[in-house]
Amino acid sequence: MKLTRIAPLGALIAAGALVLAGCASNEAGATDAAPSGGTSASALSGTINGIGSSAQGVAQQTWIAGIPTANPDLTINYDPQGSRAGRKSFISGAADFAGSDAALKDEELAGTFALCADGTAAIDLPVYISPIAIAYNVAGVSDLKLDASTIAGIFSGKITTWNDPKIVALNKGAALPSAAITVVHRSDDSGTTQNFTEYLAANAKDVWTAPSGQTFPYQVGDAAKGTSGVAEATKNAKNSITYIDESGAAGLSIAQLKVGDAFVKISATGAAAVVADSPLVAGRGANDLAIAINRTDTQANAWPLVLVSYIIACQQYQDAAKGALVSQYIQYVAGDAAQQSAASQAGSAPLSAELSAKVIAAAKTIK
Amino acid sequence: MTTKVTVRVGDRVFSTTTVVAGVVILATLAAVAIFLVIQSIPALLAPKGGLPNGATNFWQYVGPLVFGTVWAAFLALLFATPLSVGIALFISHYAPRRVSQTLGYIIDLLAAVPSVVFGLWGIVVLAPFVQPLYQWLGDNLGWIPLFAGPVSGTGRTILTAAIVLAVMVIPIMTAICREVFLQAPRLHEEAALALGATRWEMIRMAVLPFARSGIISAIMLGLGRALGETFAVAMVLSPAFIVKFAVLQAQNPNTIAANIALQFPEATGLSVNALVASGLVLFAVTLLVNVLARWIISRRAAFSGANG
Numbered sequence: 191m192k193l194t195r196i197a198p199l200g201a202l203i204a205a206g207a208l209v210l211a212g213c214a215s216n217e218a219g220a221t222d223a224a225p226s227g228g229t230s231a232s233a234l235s236g237t238i239n240g241i242g243s244s245a246q247g248v249a250q251q252t253w254i255a256g257i258p259t260a261n262p263d264l265t266i267n268y269d270p271q272g273s274r275a276g277r278k279s280f281i282s283g284a285a286d287f288a289g290s291d292a293a294l295k296d297e298e299l300a301g302t303f304a305l306c307a308d309g310t311a312a313i314d315l316p317v318y319i320s321p322i323a324i325a326y327n328v329a330g331v332s333d334l335k336l337d338a339s340t341i342a343g344i345f346s347g348k349i350t351t352w353n354d355p356k357i358v359a360l361n362k363g364a365a366l367p368s369a370a371i372t373v374v375h376r377s378d379d380s381g382t383t384q385n386f387t388e389y390l391a392a393n394a395k396d397v398w399t400a401p402s403g404q405t406f407p408y409q410v411g412d413a414a415k416g417t418s419g420v421a422e423a424t425k426n427a428k429n430s431i432t433y434i435d436e437s438g439a440a441g442l443s444i445a446q447l448k449v450g451d452a453f454v455k456i457s458a459t460g461a462a463a464v465v466a467d468s469p470l471v472a473g474r475g476a477n478d479l480a481i482a483i484n485r486t487d488t489q490a491n492a493w494p495l496v497l498v499s500y501i502i503a504c505q506q507y508q509d510a511a512k513g514a515l516v517s518q519y520i521q522y523v524a525g526d527a528a529q530q531s532a533a534s535q536a537g538s539a540p541l542s543a544e545l546s547a548k549v550i551a552a553a554k555t556i557k
Numbered sequence: 558m559t560t561k562v563t564v565r566v567g568d569r570v571f572s573t574t575t576v577v578a579g580v581v582i583l584a585t586l587a588a589v590a591i592f593l594v595i596q597s598i599p600a601l602l603a604p605k606g607g608l609p610n611g612a613t614n615f616w617q618y619v620g621p622l623v624f625g626t627v628w629a630a631f632l633a634l635l636f637a638t639p640l641s642v643g644i645a646l647f648i649s650h651y652a653p654r655r656v657s658q659t660l661g662y663i664i665d666l667l668a669a670v671p672s673v674v675f676g677l678w679g680i681v682v683l684a685p686f687v688q689p690l691y692q693w694l695g696d697n698l699g700w701i702p703l704f705a706g707p708v709s710g711t712g713r714t715i716l717t718a719a720i721v722l723a724v725m726v727i728p729i730m731t732a733i734c735r736e737v738f739l740q741a742p743r744l745h746e747e748a749a750l751a752l753g754a755t756r757w758e759m760i761r762m763a764v765l766p767f768a769r770s771g772i773i774s775a776i777m778l779g780l781g782r783a784l785g786e787t788f789a790v791a792m793v794l795s796p797a798f799i800v801k802f803a804v805l806q807a808q809n810p811n812t813i814a815a816n817i818a819l820q821f822p823e824a825t826g827l828s829v830n831a832l833v834a835s836g837l838v839l840f841a842v843t844l845l846v847n848v849l850a851r852w853i854i855s856r857r858a859a860f861s862g863a864n865g
Contacts, residue, residue: 244822271822272822272823273823274822274823274824274825275822275823370707370710372709372710372711372807374711377794377796377819378819378822378823379820379822379823379824380823405609409797409798409799409808411710412709412710412711412713412807413795413796414711414713414795415791415792415819419680419792422681423680423711423713426680426684426685426688426711427685427688427710427711427712430710430711
C-alpha cells in the first residue's frame with residue numbers, strides 16, 4: 191500500500207528532474223562559427239535582455255551562441271518582437287538594450303529612459319548591415335539589370351509587363367517574356383520597406399512620388415507577411431519580382447543595380463562600403479553613431495540598397511553592473527569575429543574596419 | 558445531527574465556488590471590454606490625418622476591415638456548410654460503423670492542427686495549386702464581376718483564404734452536426750422507412766427538420782471561428798486597404814484580426830489605438846453573431862441538440 195502511494199510521487203519527481211535538466215539556459219543552437227579569440231574579458235556573469243528588430247534575429251542568436259566560453263555565467267536573451275516594440279521596451283525599462291532598424295527619433299531621444307542615469311541619454315550603435323536584394327523569378331532570365339527609375343516604375347505599377355521598353359533598354363539581348371509582372375511586397379510594416387522606399391525616393395524622385403515609410407505605399411501586386419512570406423510568394427509565382435533582405439533570397443535570382451554608370455552585383459563589401467561612406471546623423475551626442483545612409487552613393491561596386499540595424503543602449507546605466515555587461519556585449523558584437531560569424535550564418539555584411547573601431551570605442555564609453 | 562452540519566458546509570463551499578467561478582469569468586470579460594473601450598477612445602476621436610492608411614475618420618479606417626472580415630467568413634461558410642452537413646450525414650446515416658468511427662476520428666484530428674500550420678499549407682501548397690484555376694476562371698468567366706481580372710499571379714486571394722478558413726471550420730461544424738443527426742428520433746426514421754421512403758427521403762423528412770437549429774448553431778460556431786481567425790489569414794492573404802467583391806485579384810480586403818497581427822509589432826501611438834479600436838469592433842460583431850445564434854436556437858429549444 192505504501193508503494194502505491196510513493197510510486198506516483200517518485201515518478202513525478204523523476205520526470206520533473208529530467209524535464210528541468212533539459213531546460214539548461216546555456217543550451218543554444220550549435221553554430222559552426224564559434225569565434226576564437228575575439229573580445230577576451232575576465233569571466234562576466236549576469237543576465238541582460240534585449241528586445242527588437244527581427245532583421246537582427248538570426249545574427250543575435252549567432253552572437254549569443256558564440257559568446258566566449260570564458261563567460262559561462264553570462265546570459266543574454268534576445269526577443270525579436272520588432273523594432274518598434276524594442277524601442278518601446280527599452281524606453282520603459284523592460285529591456286536592457288534594444289535592437290532597431292531605425293535609430294531613435296528626436297522625440298524619443300528627448301524623453302526619459304527608465305534604465306539610464308539621470309541626465310544621460312541613449313545612444314545608437316550600428317551592429318548589423320544587411321544588403322537588400324531585388325529578387326525575381328522569371329524563367330529564362332538569369333542576369334537582369336535594373337536601375338532605380340525602372341525599379342520605381344515596376345513597384346509603383348507604372349511598368350506592367352516584362353518586355354516593357356524601359357526594361358528591354360537595360361537588358362539588351364535578354365529573352366524577356368511579354369507576361370505581366372507580379373510584384374510582391376510586404377504586407378506588414380518593416381524596416382526593409384523603409385530602406386527600400388528611402389532608396390527609391392532618393393534616386394527616382396520623379397517616378398516614386400509617395401513618401402518613404404515602413405508601409406509599402408502603393409496598391410500594386412501581392413502582399414506577403416515577413417521576409418519568408420515574400421520569398422515563398424515570389425518562388426511560387428511565375429514572372430514575379432520583389433525586394434527582400436539578401437539573407438532570405440536563397441533560391442531566387444538577384445538583379446544587378448545601376449550605380450553611377452556601371453551595373454553592380456549585390457555584395458556584402460559593397461553594402462558595407464556605402465555605410466562606411468555615409469555621414470553620421472547631425473546633432474547627436476558624440477557617441478551616438480546613427481547613420482544617415484548615403485543612398486546616392488556612386489563609388490565603384492557600392493550597393494546603396496542597404497539596411498542598417500542598431501543596438502540602442504544607455505550612455506550610462508543606473509545599474510553599473512548592467513552597464514558593464516552591455517558595454518562588453520556590444521564590443522564583442524562589433525568585433526571582427528562576431529561580424530564574420532553573423533555574415534556566414536545570417537547573410538549580413540560585416541562592418542567595415544573603421545566603423546567597427548568607432549562602434550567599439552563608443553561602446554567602451556558605456557558605463 | 559453532526560452529519561447534517563457537514564453537508565451544509567460542503568454545500569456552501571460548493572455554491573460559493575461556482576458563484577466565484579461565474580463572477581471571475583464575467584469580471585474577465587468586463588475587464589477586456591473596459592480595456593478595449595479605454596484604449597480605443599483616442600482613435601475614435603482622432604483628428605484628421607492621424608489614422609493609418611490615410612483614413613480621415615475611424616469608420617473609414619475600420620469599414621474595409623469589417624467588410625473583409627465578414628466577406629471572408631461568409632465565403633468560408635459557403636464552402637464549409639454543405640461539406641460539413643454532408644460529412645456528418647455520411648457518418649451518421651450512410652457509412653458502415655467502422656468507417657464512420659475512423660472518419661469521425663480523422664475529422665477530430667483536423668481540429669487539432671494549429672492554425673499556423675494551415676497558414677503554411679496555404680502559402681506553400683494551396684495557393685500555387687489554385688492559381689491556374691483562378692487564371693482559367695478569370696480568362697473564361699471574367700465577365701462576371703465576382704471573377705473579374707487581373708488575376709493574381711500568386712493565387713493568394715481572399716478565395717484561397719476562405720478555403721483555408723473552411724478547412725479549419727469543417728471539423729467543428731461536422732462534430733456538432735454529427736451529434737445532432739445521431740440524436741434524430743429513431744421512431745420517426747423507422748416510420749418514414751416503413752412508409753416506403755428512400756434513405757434520402759427519410760433524412761429529409763425525419764432528420765433534417767429535427768436537426769435544423771443544431772445545424773444553425775454549428776454554423777454560428779463556425780462563423781465565430783472564421784471571424785476571429787488570425788494567423789492563417791495573415792499568412793495566406795495578400796491584403797490591401799479596399800472594399801471589393803472580386804475574389805481573384807491580388808489586392809484583397811483584409812480582416813480585422815489579420816490586420817492587427819500584421820501591423821501591431823511596428824505600430825506607434827495612434828495606430829495602436831486604432832488597432833485596439835478595430836479589435837473592439839470585432840468583439841462587438843462576434844457578440845452580435847452569438848446573440849443572434851442564441852436567439853435562433855431558443856426559438857426551437859425543444860428540438861435543439863444543444864442544451865437549452
